[in-house]
Amino acid sequence: MLDISVINPHIRVAMHSVIPRNDELKRRIIFDYELIYIADGEFVLNYNEVDYSCKTGQFIFIRPNVPHSFKAIKTDLVQPHIHFDITHTVDSHKVPVCFNDRDHLSEQETRWIREDAFSDFPLTPFVYFNDTEQALNLFYEIVDTNTSALSRKAKLIQLLEMLIADNFKKVFESESRFLPVEKQVKAYIDSNQGFAVNLDDLAKRFNYSKCYLDRCFQKRYGVGIIAYRNQRRMQTAKGLLQQHSVSAVSEALGFSSIYVFSRAFKKSFGVSPNSFKNKILNKRSDF
Numbered sequence: 001m002l003d004i005s006v007i008n009p010h011i012r013v014a015m016h017s018v019i020p021r022n023d024e025l026k027r028r029i030i031f032d033y034e035l036i037y038i039a040d041g042e043f044v045l046n047y048n049e050v051d052y053s054c055k056t057g058q059f060i061f062i063r064p065n066v067p068h069s070f071k072a073i074k075t076d077l078v079q080p081h082i083h084f085d086i087t088h089t090v091d092s093h094k095v096p097v098c099f100n101d102r103d104h105l106s107e108q109e110t111r112w113i114r115e116d117a118f119s120d121f122p123l124t125p126f127v128y129f130n131d132t133e134q135a136l137n138l139f140y141e142i143v144d145t146n147t148s149a150l151s152r153k154a155k156l157i158q159l160l161e162m163l164i165a166d167n168f169k170k171v172f173e174s175e176s177r178f179l180p181v182e183k184q185v186k187a188y189i190d191s192n193q194g195f196a197v198n199l200d201d202l203a204k205r206f207n208y209s210k211c212y213l214d215r216c217f218q219k220r221y222g223v224g225i226i227a228y229r230n231q232r233r234m235q236t237a238k239g240l241l242q243q244h245s246v247s248a249v250s251e252a253l254g255f256s257s258i259y260v261f262s263r264a265f266k267k268s269f270g271v272s273p274n275s276f277k278n279k280i281l282n283k284r285s286d287f
Helices: 107-111 132-144 149-167 170-178 181-190 199-206 210-221 225-240 246-252 258-269 273-285
Strands: 010-015 024-028 033-037 040-047 050-055 059-062 068-078 081-085
Touching: 010 132, 010 149, 033 132, 081 132, 132 149, 149 246, 181 199, 181 210, 181 225, 199 210, 199 225, 210 225, 225 246, 225 258, 246 258, 246 273, 258 273
Parallel strands: none
Antiparallel strands: 010 081, 024 068, 033 059, 033 081, 040 050, 040 068
């Protein structure tokens, strides 16, 4: 069963794509996950040796290592899509999109196949969203916009939360059944989803009073929720600043403005984020 605390996605590809009428995507498997929205057209998807009729307005979720092929029928198929890893790994940036069947993979390519985090659930290609409008907004913000990689990653985390809640809800049910609420709160913050929340938000999300949540959290971890959130947010900022701009990091971590972020960073580390970033760049230039 998927552990929500490890959700830290890597977006491999997010793009629009059109498959001409009667064209066919030959049988293949993919290393990662692919979320497809059928913006226009129809196609027949053969997924794990079963044929499915797919049409405009549906979401298709392809999981790792599942053989599939599809053919556009009647009209061109307009299918924006996102390839992603649910958990970022050291090789995520090296792994390409796969277009081959399992039998034609090299030994190295076979090692790139991700473990299916949803293997306990039925292998169906269709997924649904209770709030389709919000899901589409997030989906197209990832596919269409030129925002930072961090911002797109944050949008994908939100989209994955909806995907899991609406299609694989036992993931969240199992979390709530076995984890004390303070551990759930910590996992939520550690997964980078809770960096901008306040106690009122958490009270609504976990259905407890904010005083009770904070008391339980402090008893187990020796620090209040907001203090812990701030610590994690600042430590994450230090890592992100090594590869991303100050404004991108500020946006990704949920700060209301770059000025608020800069003040918080300087309060934590004694230097501004720009100074910290310049020191990193100067050290690199010395080598």
